[in-house]
Amino acid sequence: MSINILPFRVYQVLLEYTDGDHALPMGELLRLLRTEYGLRCDRRAVYAALDKLRAVGCHIPEYQDDGEGYRLLSRPLEPSEVRLLSDAASAFPGISQRQCQRLLKKLGRSLSCWQREQCRPLPVKTPWRGVNQEAFLSVEVLEEAVSRRCQVRFQYMKYGMDKKLHPRQERPYQVSPYGLYFTNGNYYLLCRYQGAENISHYRVDRIQSPVLLEKQPAEPLPSGLDMERYVRERAYPFSGKAIRAVLHCEIDLLSDVLDRFGMETQLRDNGDGTFDAVVLTGAAGLKFWALQYVAACQVVEPEQLRREICDALRAGWEAYQKIQE
Numbered sequence: 178m179s180i181n182i183l184p185f186r187v188y189q190v191l192l193e194y195t196d197g198d199h200a201l202p203m204g205e206l207l208r209l210l211r212t213e214y215g216l217r218c219d220r221r222a223v224y225a226a227l228d229k230l231r232a233v234g235c236h237i238p239e240y241q242d243d244g245e246g247y248r249l250l251s252r253p254l255e256p257s258e259v260r261l262l263s264d265a266a267s268a269f270p271g272i273s274q275r276q277c278q279r280l281l282k283k284l285g286r287s288l289s290c291w292q293r294e295q296c297r298p299l300p301v302k303t304p305w306r307g308v309n310q311e312a313f314l315s316v317e318v319l320e321e322a323v324s325r326r327c328q329v330r331f332q333y334m335k336y337g338m339d340k341k342l343h344p345r346q347e348r349p350y351q352v353s354p355y356g357l358y359f360t361n362g363n364y365y366l367l368c369r370y371q372g373a374e375n376i377s378h379y380r381v382d383r384i385q386s387p388v389l390l391e392k393q394p395a396e397p398l399p400s401g402l403d404m405e406r407y408v409r410e411r412a413y414p415f416s417g418k419a420i421r422a423v424l425h426c427e428i429d430l431l432s433d434v435l436d437r438f439g440m441e442t443q444l445r446d447n448g449d450g451t452f453d454a455v456v457l458t459g460a461a462g463l464k465f466w467a468l469q470y471v472a473a474c475q476v477v478e479p480e481q482l483r484r485e486i487c488d489a490l491r492a493g494w495e496a497y498q499k500i501q502e
Contacts, residue, residue: 184226191249196289200246254287271307271382307382318387322354326395331387353395378414413462424454427473
């Protein structure tokens with residue numbers, strides 16, 4: 178093994194076996210280089226490798242400054258960052274258990290062996306786990322299609338009674354992709370069919386066999402459509418134009434309203450334990466949200482949406498009454 182890779186091997190040893198609380202004396206560093214990577218070298222070669230690592234930005238204190246040995250104090254990810262990302266990956270159901278474990282292992286490589294022992298995410302029981310083994314491949318292909326501004330073709334799946342994924346339709350979908358975004362615990366592709374006015378949303382974990390259509394350029398976004406604003410204004414990934422709506426809510430719902438619709442929401446305290454909120458969001462998503470909080474929130478405006486919610490509640494009540502009969 179060429180001695181030219183010595184700085185890289187020294188970095189790997191320090192990454193794995195040292196941190197702010199653990200250092201390696203030179204003798205132990207030499208032993209690990211020999212046993213882990215079969216590198217037999219003298220101290221001067223390791224000193225030179227350490228200097229090269231410092232020159233490219235690695236924070237490795239000199240022995241005389243440390244007093245205990247050599248340790249790597251700069252890392253691609255800090256333990257708190259690894260913990261946060263690990264918890265997020267564990268809680269995301271759109272990837273399979275195997276994909277999740279592989280991702281957690283990669284994140285753990287940023288830590289020393291001592292830090293990994295302390296950074297153990299609690300096991301998260303998700304309602305379901307994705308069975309699509311192509312999720313990461315889909316992300317790569319879709320991102321490439323977005324960056325190249327070309328169309329993409331894919332098969333969109335749905336679950337059958339056998340709890341397996343089946344094509345939603347025989348013919349593949351072909352769309353102009355505009356971006357990927359995460360909301361409500363799922364990852365979505367924002368796209369549009371040729372000539373269509375509205376933006377469509379497709380869950381990435383339900384997309385299979387995506388194909389880049391390099392010779393078919395993506396259609397530009399509709400005039401005046403700001404994609405960042407489009408995403409921000411939708412409580413849920415439903416298509417359709419954003420509307421201005423007024424909500425009348427119990428005061429206990431304030432945090433939920435701000436969490437869902439953002440700090441730009443206009444508020445008015447009614448002084449009686451209720452407040453009014455003015456939101457700008459998609460009508461279909463707002464209807465879905467309001468039905469979940471029907472006892473503590475009522476849509477005041479627009480009147481059309483208010484009537485739709487009343488009709489949905491009436492239909493639901495009648496359906497429940499039929500079951501009792």
